Each structure stands twice: as structure tokens, then as C-alpha cells.
Amino acid sequence: MYKNMEGQIAVITGGGSGIGRDICIEFAKCGVKVMVTGRRESNINETKKLIEDLNGYAETYKMDVSNKENVESVFEEIYNKHGKIDILINNAGLSTPPTFCTNMSDSDWDGLIKTHLYGAFYCSRACSKFMKNNNYGRIVNMSSIAGVFGFVGNINYSTAKTALVGFTYSLAKELGQYGITVNAIQPGIIRTSMTERALDALEVKFANETPLKRIGEPKDIASAASFFCSPNSGFITGVIMRVDGGYILNSGMDLLMMQTCSGEQE
Template sequence: MFSLDDKIAIVTGASRGIGRDISLGLARAGATVTLVSRTEAALQTVKSEIEQAGGNALVCPCDIADAEGVKAVAKQVTDTYGGLHILVNNAGMTRDNLIMRMSTDDWEAPIRTNLTGAFNFIKAVTRPMMKQRWGRIINITSVVGVTGNAGQANYAASKAGLIGLTKSTAKELASRGITVNAIGPGYVATDMTADLPEEVTTKLVESIPLGRLGEPEDITPAVVFLASDEASYITGQTLLVDGGMVM
């Protein structure tokens, strides 16, 4: 089901957490996966895991906030493989603070990575995808981009921005066979949420109808589906994968 054989994919934030699992999942479905983050050694480990499972991967270290670096990654992928079919904009960061205490740098950092980074990659892959008249762009937003969250005005704005970016590019690129969708995870157990105090986690779990935090493995199947041929009539949507937290 949902074969991605012969598809060339890029996953940002592939070094750990949700992006690592998405990379493994796309490779299991048959895609060749370009692994992007700033930490080359961690990407090499994920590449080895993919290869041990019989898949193919390319390591491209890059800070996604650097537009020139992103362009170079897209060029390396198309030069190496002659095409580029799937982009998963997953890399993300938080810089939490209450608005009264939030510095301009705190405000800008998540916007630069989470939103401008995604814009940089979408811009870099659009031409090769248009040439193929086939493409899948999947932006990892967050439930917080829909609901807002005290202490995360910067992060929530970046994730709400991703939803607007998703809808606008979906409209621009639909006639070229390119779909653009967003996935909004709820709370997923990764480095990003590792520092939450236990009482906060307990409260969160109580607010999740399915009664547990998510795991990276809960997000990956939605990505594989939206990347597949079978999802060709779905675009501009935000799919919340959150155990029913927001409905």
C-alpha cells in the first residue's frame, strides 16, 4: 500500500525525533531520501539505519534558514537523481517565553527556522516539481498553530504561518500536479518536549481523548499517505494527528 518506489524525497530535520522517523518511513515505502539538518554525524547515523533496512539515502547538512544553502541542496538532489518529488518541511525549533519577556531575537528565531526555512525549501523545489508535473509538499505545523499557546506566541505564529503558506502554495501549484498539505502533530515524545515538567505532561495526557502522548511513529503514516499517488485529490489541507486533542 502507498508505494513511493522511484520517488526522490527531501526531509528537513531528519537527524532525530519526528523527522528521523518520517525519513525511515518514506524509505521503507520505496523513496530515496535526502536527509537535511545541521548535524552531519546524526544524519549519517540515520542514513546507515535506512541502508541497513535496504533503502537509499543522501546526507545534505544545511541550516534551512540559509536560502543559498537550501538552493544548493535542491541542486545537489536534482543533479544526483534527475528529479525531486517529495518535500517534507519538518525541521523546527521553539524559543518559549511570555510575550512581555520575549526579545526580538526570541520572536524571530522560530519564524526564521520554522517558516522562512519552509519557504526557502518550497521555493527551491518548485521548478523541478513543476517540470515533472508531479510533486508533494508536506509541511509539519502543530496543533499550536491552530489553537495558540501561552508562552509560545513566536512558535504558534510560525506554525499558523505555515498553514497560510500551505494553502497559498496549494492554490498556486495545483494546476502543475503539485499538492501541498500540512500535518499538525499534537504533543509527541521527542527532544522538543522532553523538558516538560511531569505535572504538565500529566495534564496534557488528560486533555487527549486517546489518552497518551504521540510517538514519532504516529505521524509518519500520515506523511507517507499524503506523499502517495493515492492522495492526489487532497491539497491545501491541515491534518491534525493529535489523539483527538483538538476537534
């Protein structure tokens, strides 16, 4: 927990559930004033209540990150009220039912790309001009291990998460001169509503394939986000941090050799 974040203004997109909610709560524990944004008012209001139950500070803003005008309006409202925006977490996302590229509809492709990629672009563009005014800022983009090696049946999701890596590198170069850092997190298999169905069927398998032998929790990602956003991390920019328990390190051959070596020890 970073107490030197007290009084900062943080905008978290997709803050109504999952990873976004845990980031909101983690930041509130650090004394940050949390601007919870999302499309579902009931969800963001629930996050706000959880923060207030911890004696934290939160405001809610209904925002669709794929709507440019909506995004610009919300960021202007927050800046006009507080006079600054210190932190932006580009977390908003969605998923579509798995399907091969040959069967994917235009709407599934467009909708996901608009939310994950256009959303990060719209929010970063709207926010960075205010950060530049104060010569300070922290931007964190939510990529994924799908952006490293792709997911079968999720070419739209994998494409968006890969693109966010290049987006992070370029934006870090552009904004560094203004004291603004830009980094990205690549979560592995994290326990959220998005992964619920897969974990119901394969949790033991996924855990066994992860060197740390467990499934990730949203709080694991929240801890990484608070690290990137602390004033202590001012010389860290353009970094892509995997938070996956080492899942990406293992291959089929590794698992086979692990079993073989384990058998030799018995």
C-alpha cells in the same frame, strides 16, 4: 506502507532527529530514496545508518533551511544528481525557552521565524520549480496545534505554525495546475526531545486529557506524511490534518463532565 512510492526522491528537512527521523525511516520502508537534511552532520548520518540497516536508500546533506543560498545549492545538487524531486517535507524546526511576549528577545523571535517560516518558503520555492518540470510533486508542511489556539510563552512558535496554514493554502492553489499537492500536518503532543521536559512533569495529565489516552509518537506523524505523499493522494491538496489523538477536542468543561458522568456509572 505505500509500495507505490518506490524510487521516488524525497527531501526531508530536520531529518536528523524526532519526527523528521521517523518520516525518513517510514519513507525508506516504502522504497523511497531519502535525502536526509539537517544542520548537525552526526544526527543526519545516524538517520542514514538506521535506514541502511533496513536495506533502504539514503543520502545526507548538511543544510540550514534559514540560509537561502545553502538551500538553493542543496536542491540543485539533488536535482542534478537524480533528475527529479518528488517529495518535500518541511519539517525543520526549533524551540526557544518559554517566555511572555513582553520578555521575548529579538533573537528568539527572528531565529525561530527564520527556521520555521522562511525555511519552508526557501525550500518550497527551490523545490517547486523542479517539481513543475516533471508535472508532479508532494509538499507537506509541519504546522502544529499551536497554530490553532496558540501556546502561552511561545508566541514566536505559535505565530510561525499559524502562518504555515495560510502558506499551505496559497501554495496549494498556485501549484495544483502542475500536479503538485500541498498539505500540512498539525501534530499534537508528540514524544520528542522538544517535549521531553514537559512530558517528564505532565505526561499522565496530557494523556488523560487526550481522548485516545496516550501521547503521540513520531511514527504517528510519519504515517500521516506517507499518506499525503502517496500517489494515491493525488486529489488531496490544501488540507490541514490534525494528528493529536483528539487532544484539541477536549476542554476543561469536557473533562469535568467526563468525571461527572463516570461517577454516575459507578
